[in-house]
Amino acid sequence: MANLLSKENFAKIGEFIYRKSGIYLEVEKHYAKLAKYIDSRASELELDSFRKYFYTLRFDDREGVEFQELMNAITVNETYFFREKDQFEVLVNTILPELHKRTPSSKPIRILSSPCSTGEEPYSMILHIVEENNIVNERDIEVVGIDIDSKVINKAQTGKYSDRSIHAIPKNILSKWFDKAPFGYQLGEDLLGSVDFQVANIFDKAEMRKLGKFDVIFSRNMLIYFDDASRKEVAMTFYDMLNPGGYVLLGHAEYMSRIVSVFNAKKVDKTLIYQK
DSSP states (O other), X not given: OOOSSOHHHHHHHHHHHHXXXXXXXXXXXXXXXHHHHHHHHHHHTTOOSHHHHHHIIIIIOTTSHHHHHHHHHHOOOOOOTTTTHHHHHHIIIIIHHHHHHHXXXXXXXXXXXXXXXXXXXXXXXXXXXXXXXXXXXXXXXXEEEEESXXXXXXXXXXXXXXXXXXXXXXXXXXXXXXXXXXXXXXXXXTTTTOEEEEEOOTTOHHHHHHHOOEEEEEEOSOGGGBOHHHHHHHHHHHHHHEEEEEEEEEOTTOOGGXXXXXXXXXXXXXXXXXXX
């Protein structure tokens, strides 16, 4: 049976996805996966043509449920604990002590992980903070994790991880904060719930405003999936979300200076960080 999605209609739905999420889909990389998903989803909804599916997606999806399903299908969520560990070291050894000195003690230090996937990144922050930094004993530190994929947010909230996810955690830290389980490892009750996980689309300005202001934003390996215009929009969204003097940390293959010029780049050891 032929796919409901033709190459011509790929451009149409690709433009719709781009406008809603900033994600740019290429025919060579994404056609087969998207065509398979639309065939499956249209069958579930008892729709017999791409036109009917696309109409449902554009006009009948008032609560955004169908678009959420689509995002869950096309986004990539590959990560593990302590990935690019040097950035977490810079967070606890350099950034947090500086923020602690200049932020009123009555105010929490707020950190955003965007996208947070299944929680490995924000929980890696928490583990470094509780293991290496005494500031957490003196003031509140809030960590928020957001992702456009509702399924990975649901998984993050369970704190259940595979052997692969935890392979880079030192054994003494693993045994202290995790419990062995049939599926791999369960995050212990002391840390479970220490991250505020939320489904959010970085291109939805209203959703971003509701999250409030932050002192640090981790956004690693997300911008590589966007085109130049979308990267610039996201960079300026982060700029607006940061408190004065706040920091952004990107993936090692991403450079804020190539996107916008409003941040001041600093090098701490071998790690680049960007300050508002």
